[in-house]
Amino acid sequence: MSVPSTLKIGPFAVDPPVVLAPMAGITNVxxxxxxxxxxxxxxxxxxxxxxxxxERDAMTMHMITFDEDEHPRSxxxxxVDPKNVGEATKMIVDENLAxxxxxxxGCPVPKVTRKGGGAALPYKRELxxxxxxxxxxxxxxxxxxxxxxIGIDDDHLTYLDAGRxxxxxGAQAVALHARTAxxxxxxxxxxTAIARLKEAVTSIPVLGNGDIFSAQDALDMVxxxxxxxxxxxxxxLGRPWLFRDLQAAFRGExxxxxxxxxxxxxxxxxxxxxxxxxxxxxxxxxxxxxxxAWYWHGFPVxxxxxxxxxxxxxxxxxxxxxxxxxxxxxFPEHAEGPRGRQGSAAKVVLPEGWLDDPEDAxxxxxxxxxxxxx
Numbered sequence: 001m002s003v004p005s006t007l008k009i010g011p012f013a014v015d016p017p018v019v020l021a022p023m024a025g026i027t028n029v030x031x032x033x034x035x036x037x038x039x040x041x042x043x044x045x046x047x048x049x050x051x052x053x054x055e056r057d058a059m060t061m062h063m064i065t066f067d068e069d070e071h072p073r074s075x076x077x078x079x080v081d082p083k084n085v086g087e088a089t090k091m092i093v094d095e096n097l098a099x100x101x102x103x104x105x106g107c108p109v110p111k112v113t114r115k116g117g118g119a120a121l122p123y124k125r126e127l128x129x130x131x132x133x134x135x136x137x138x139x140x141x142x143x144x145x146x147x148x149x150i151g152i153d154d155d156h157l158t159y160l161d162a163g164r165x166x167x168x169x170g171a172q173a174v175a176l177h178a179r180t181a182x183x184x185x186x187x188x189x190x191x192t193a194i195a196r197l198k199e200a201v202t203s204i205p206v207l208g209n210g211d212i213f214s215a216q217d218a219l220d221m222v223x224x225x226x227x228x229x230x231x232x233x234x235x236x237l238g239r240p241w242l243f244r245d246l247q248a249a250f251r252g253e254x255x256x257x258x259x260x261x262x263x264x265x266x267x268x269x270x271x272x273x274x275x276x277x278x279x280x281x282x283x284x285x286x287x288x289x290x291x292x293a294w295y296w297h298g299f300p301v302x303x304x305x306x307x308x309x310x311x312x313x314x315x316x317x318x319x320x321x322x323x324x325x326x327x328x329x330x331f332p333e334h335a336e337g338p339r340g341r342q343g344s345a346a347k348v349v350l351p352e353g354w355l356d357d358p359e360d361a362x363x364x365x366x367x368x369x370x371x372x373x374x
Contacts, residue, residue: 007041007205007229009100010143010172012072014041016250017229018218018243019175020236021147021209022047022076022102025290029065030274034267035236036067038243041229042074047104050079050088064097065278072099076147078107079131080117080367086134093140103135103171105148105162108181110349116364119149119181120350122158126361129165136170143172147209147231150193152348153182156355159193163201175207175231181348185234194225207231213337215242215249234338238294240267258335261299262327268295272318285313298335301325 007017020027020035022044032043045064052060066073075098079085085103092098105128107118122128135144146166151157163174176197178189189210198206208221209231218230236242245255259267271291275284292309301309305324312318351364 007173007207009042009145009205010141012042012100012143014229016041016247017207018042018246018250019207019229019231020044020243021231021233022104023233025287026237028063028275028278028287029067029070030271030278030284031240032070033067033274034271035240035243036070038241039247042072042100043070044074044076044102047076047078047107048088050077050081050084053077053088054084054091066098074098074100074102076102076104077135078104078112078117080115080121080127081363082127082130082134085131086138089135089138089142089144093138093142099142101135101139101142101144102175103132103144103146105146106177108149108184108348113181114349114351115367116351116354117367120152120348120354122148122162123152123156123355123358124360125158125161125165126359127363128162129169130361132166132169132171144170145173145175146171147175147177149177150180150190152350152355153180159197160200163197163206167201167204171204173205173207173228174201175209177231178208178210183345184343186343186345191221191225194221194227198226198228205229209233211235211338215245215255218246219249238291238297240271258331260327260331261301261325261329264295264299264331265322265325265327268292269318269322272315276315281315282313285315285318288312288318298332299329300332 007014018041020043024046027044027046036043048060048064064075077088079088089101092101104118105121112118113120132146148159148162150159159176166174176194178191178193194208205228207229208225208227212218212221212230212232213235221227221230241259248255272285272288275287278284279287289310289312296306308321
């Protein structure tokens with residue numbers, strides 16, 4: 001199969017053409033450092049709220065920590081008010097806070113969509129245009145990219161208009177999570193929508209996102225859709241070495257064998273160290289707990305041991321538990337496949353009257369929240 005040539009986002013070469021998706025509570029500087037060791041093109045931090053950034057919220061300012069050798073520094077910005085988005089973008093440029101900015105129009109979480117944000121927003125075409133325009137015009141030479149979903153639900157598809165508007169307003173690339181907001185993370189991603197977006201948007205790169213749980217999945221997506229690159233989210237949870245596999249796949253090299261239980265334990269231990277350095281040992285180890293089931297997915301690690309890992313509170317305790325594992329256990333075949341939250345489809349919570357007029361550019365009252373991270 002033909003593999004895409006090096007992906008370019010503004011001045012930045014993304015090789016291999018693989019992007020780590022921003023994930024709330026996951027893609028902090030520690031997890032990005034870990035994934036970067038396995039090689040991918042671009043790593044996006046957790047979602048940052050425009051208003052929280054402008055007001056210098058302490059938690060938000062800590063969330064935009066980047067490793068000293070992380071380049072390009074990639075930040076995802078969320079906003080519903082063009083004025084706040086413009087001010088936040090200008091701040092990012094003036095204070096040199098990032099090298100690339102991605103815009104979030106894909107979040108399906110009710111607390112976001114009920115304010116008209118995330119995956120709800122592209123339905124309001126004129127407001128969407130104004131927000132993208134505000135970002136691009138204040139970004140200077142910093143490339144701006146835009147991520148969105150297929151639409152609100154099957155009756156309100158927005159992705160083709162969103163792609164065309166983003167390209168018209170100067171976005172450097174678009175990424176499509178091939179699900180509707182009502183699907184959330186359930187069911188299957190509709191890769192045919194990525195192909196249709198690629199046909200409709202020809203002036204900038206189109207990236208595909210959804211159901212990439214192995215290197216072969218990424219190759220299949222490119223082959224079926226013609227997309228210029230892939231965005232990987234849940235597939236790398238507890239499996240940062242997926243980026244090593246993707247790098248090999250896009251270079252036409254054999255996919256490395258999966259790691260043994262001992263090797264996975266080493267990755268987990270490194271993740272713990274990085275989190276402890278970022279948050280302090282106590283908070284860092286508590287943050288690690290959510291990753292435990294993902295790391296041990298498919299391995300014969302007993303229930304009591306799993307529960308003990310899920311309650312770990314210090315590096316010493318983690319080392320003691322790792323010492324109880326059999327490091328020679330090989331990577332199990334059934335450890336591949338979906339991971340992370342899936343849930344079930346649900347009606348999207350929207351502001352009252354949101355669907356009445358797609359050209360209405362009114363910013364919903366109280367739309368821009370202070371809470372970064374999704």
